[in-house]
Amino acid sequence: MNNTSTQWGWLAKSFHWVTALMIAVIVPVGYVMTSTYELQVTNQQMLAVNIALSKIHHTLGLLILIPVVLRLGWRLKQTTPDDPPGLVAYQRVLAKLNHVFLYVLLLLVPLSGWAALSVFGELPIYFFWMEGVPGILPKLPLGHTFGYSFFGRMHAYAIYVGGVVLALHIIAALWHHAVKKDSVLRRMWPLAQP
Ligand code: HEM
Numbered sequence: 015m016n017n018t019s020t021q022w023g024w025l026a027k028s029f030h031w032v033t034a035l036m037i038a039v040i041v042p043v044g045y046v047m048t049s050t051y052e053l054q055v056t057n058q059q060m061l062a063v064n065i066a067l068s069k070i071h072h073t074l075g076l077l078i079l080i081p082v083v084l085r086l087g088w089r090l091k092q093t094t095p096d097d098p099p100g101l102v103a104y105q106r107v108l109a110k111l112n113h114v115f116l117y118v119l120l121l122l123v124p125l126s127g128w129a130a131l132s133v134f135g136e137l138p139i140y141f142f143w144m145e146g147v148p149g150i151l152p153k154l155p156l157g158h159t160f161g162y163s164f165f166g167r168m169h170a171y172a173i174y175v176g177g178v179v180l181a182l183h184i185i186a187a188l189w190h191h192a193v194k195k196d197s198v199l200r201r202m203w204p205l206a207q208p
């Protein structure tokens with residue numbers, strides 16, 4: 015369960031891959047959800063689709079905060095595997111920065127989505143079949159500086175930034191494996207030994 019100087023423990027690996035899997039579902043659902051939101055204005059059938067996708071999107075988006083927060087707590091308590099040998103200083107800094115950005119986005123993205131619906135105050139926030147999730151901020155008028163469009167845009171832009179940061183993260187993981195041929199990917203891979 016514990017991390018060692020050479021391996022991520024099963025708990026840290028589970029947090030990592032559960033989070034990644036949830037993101038892989040939430041993002042496409044988010045895009046389809048917003049497109050059906052626009053279509054439902056002219057097509058009533060789209061309303062039911064939009065509601066179903068919103069339920070999935072909100073529920074998974076709120077649930078992801080659990081592994082993210084637990085993961086951060088666990089990480090602060092635990093030792094982490096050593097950097098692989100042969101990395102120069104700037105590569106270590108880039109790796110750290112990449113991970114810090116990912117953690118910030120893992121909090122900012124769900125919280126900004128939740129905040130957008132909270133300040134809007136007219137749409138339900140779903141959790142499974144329930145629709146009474148309380149807001150994290152008070153309702154504000156539509157044109158307000160910190161109204162829906164402020165947090166809605168923050169949500170959408172953070173996802174674009176997240177896409178770039180994540181692409182770099184995946185390229186780096188593959189670079190370690192295929193070019194550097196070190197254990198970085200294997201020590202995070204489910205069930206693999208370094
Ligand atoms: C890690 C968690 C989340 C991810 C990755 C995510 C991802 C996305 C994506 C890809 C979109 C489409 C953006 C676009 O059309 O430009 C979106 C839209 C949206 N999401 Fe999320 N979302 C997350 C969590 C949440 C949560 C927790 C809520 C609310 C409870 C939420 C509410 C919304 C809303 C209201 C929109 C429409 C924003 C707009 O375009 O005005 N999201 N999300």
Ligand code: HEM
Nearest residue numbers: 030033034037089095113116117180184187188198199202
């Ligand atoms: C949404 C998807 C993902 C997110 C949010 C994410 C996030 C993170 C974060 C925050 C860390 C830092 C762990 C720490 O030091 O506490 C990490 C480590 C890692 N990730 Fe990801 N990751 C994702 C997807 C992936 C994918 C698809 C791969 C493989 C292709 C991958 C490979 C790795 C590896 C190998 C490490 C360990 C790095 C090391 O040992 O120093 N990740 N990930």
